[in-house]
Amino acid sequence: MSEHDHQDQQQPGRHERFRGDYPIVVSGLRTQFGEHVVHDDLDLEVRRGEIIGVVGGSGTGKSVLMRAIIGLQGVAAGDVEVFGKSITGADPDEHIGVRNRWGVLFQGGALFSTLTVGENVEVPLKQFYPDIDDELRREIARYKVLLSGLPEDAVSKYPSELSGGMKKRAGLARALALDPELLFLDEPTAGLDPIGAAKFDSLTKELQETLGLTVFLITHDLDTLYEICDRVAVLADKKVIAVGTIPELLETDHPWIDEYFNGPRGRAVLASRERERAKST
Numbered sequence: 001m002s003e004h005d006h007q008d009q010q011q012p013g014r015h016e017r018f019r020g021d022y023p024i025v026v027s028g029l030r031t032q033f034g035e036h037v038v039h040d041d042l043d044l045e046v047r048r049g050e051i052i053g054v055v056g057g058s059g060t061g062k063s064v065l066m067r068a069i070i071g072l073q074g075v076a077a078g079d080v081e082v083f084g085k086s087i088t089g090a091d092p093d094e095h096i097g098v099r100n101r102w103g104v105l106f107q108g109g110a111l112f113s114t115l116t117v118g119e120n121v122e123v124p125l126k127q128f129y130p131d132i133d134d135e136l137r138r139e140i141a142r143y144k145v146l147l148s149g150l151p152e153d154a155v156s157k158y159p160s161e162l163s164g165g166m167k168k169r170a171g172l173a174r175a176l177a178l179d180p181e182l183l184f185l186d187e188p189t190a191g192l193d194p195i196g197a198a199k200f201d202s203l204t205k206e207l208q209e210t211l212g213l214t215v216f217l218i219t220h221d222l223d224t225l226y227e228i229c230d231r232v233a234v235l236a237d238k239k240v241i242a243v244g245t246i247p248e249l250l251e252t253d254h255p256w257i258d259e260y261f262n263g264p265r266g267r268a269v270l271a272s273r274e275r276e277r278a279k280s281t
C-alpha cells in the first residue's frame, strides 16, 4: 500500500481540491413538475473562485436550479457536472465524495429546532465523518460558529433564541462544517436589516477570499450584487439569458435586465453607491 493510499484510508473522504476552471457546468438542463416546465435547455458555467449572483423574477427557478445542481431535484434532460463529475441521475451514495465538498445555506436557514447551534453544525460532521471523536467534533463545530461571526455563547443556544441574522450565520456555520470548496447561498440577506445584510455580504466576501471558495448566491438584493458578486447570471424564459459583470449585462439591452438594474430600486442603489464614493474621496 502506498503512503498516499494509507493516508486516504485514515481520512475517509479526503480529496484533492478541484483544479479545473469550472466547478459547476450545467448543460441543456430541463426540469419540470408535471406539465410545468421550469428550465428548458439551460446552460451555465460557474468559474472557480468566483461569487456568482443568480437573479431572476419570482418563480423563474433559481432555487430549483440550485437543487438540481446539488442533486436534490430530478432532472428531465441535460447534464449537471460538479467538480467534473456528473450529478444527474446518480445514486446519491455514489457521489458522497462530491457531496461533502459543498455547503448549502437554504432559505430560512433550515436549522433543526431541537438542537443547539453547535449540535446543528455537528450534524454534517457526524454524517460524513462518523469516526471523529466527540470532543474534536465539538471543537470543529465551535470553530465554524466563530468563523461565521457568532459569539462564543451562541454555540449552546437553540435557534429559537437567535435573531434572524444570527440564524443565517448559524446556517452558514453548518454550511462550512465540512470545509467546502463550493458554497450555495439561497437568499442569505432576505429579511435582514440593511446593516445586517451588509455585514453578511462582507462575511461572504471574506470567506470567499480567505478560504478560496466558489460561491453560488441566489439573491434579490441589488446591494449584494454590486458589492460582492464577480458575475451575475440572469434567469428568465426558462434559461440563463445572460451572465457577466453588471456593466456587461447592461449592454445586453434585455428588457428585464434593463428594468431590474435601471428601475427605481436599481437607480436608488446606484445613487447611494455614488454618495458613498463621494464621501470617501
Ligand SMILES: Nc1ncnc2c1ncn2[C@@H]1O[C@H](COP(=O)(O)OP(=O)(O)OP(=O)(O)O)[C@@H](O)[C@H]1O
Binding pocket: 033, 038, 056, 057, 058, 059, 060, 061, 062, 063, 064, 065
Ligand atoms: N416541489 C415543487 N412542486 C411543484 N412545483 C414546484 C416545486 N418546487 C418549485 N416549484 C415551482 O417551480 C418554479 C420555480 O420555483 P423556484 O422556487 O425555483 O423559484 P425562485 O426563482 O427561486 O423563486 P423566488 O425568487 O420566489 O424564491 C415555481 O413555479 C414553483 O412553483
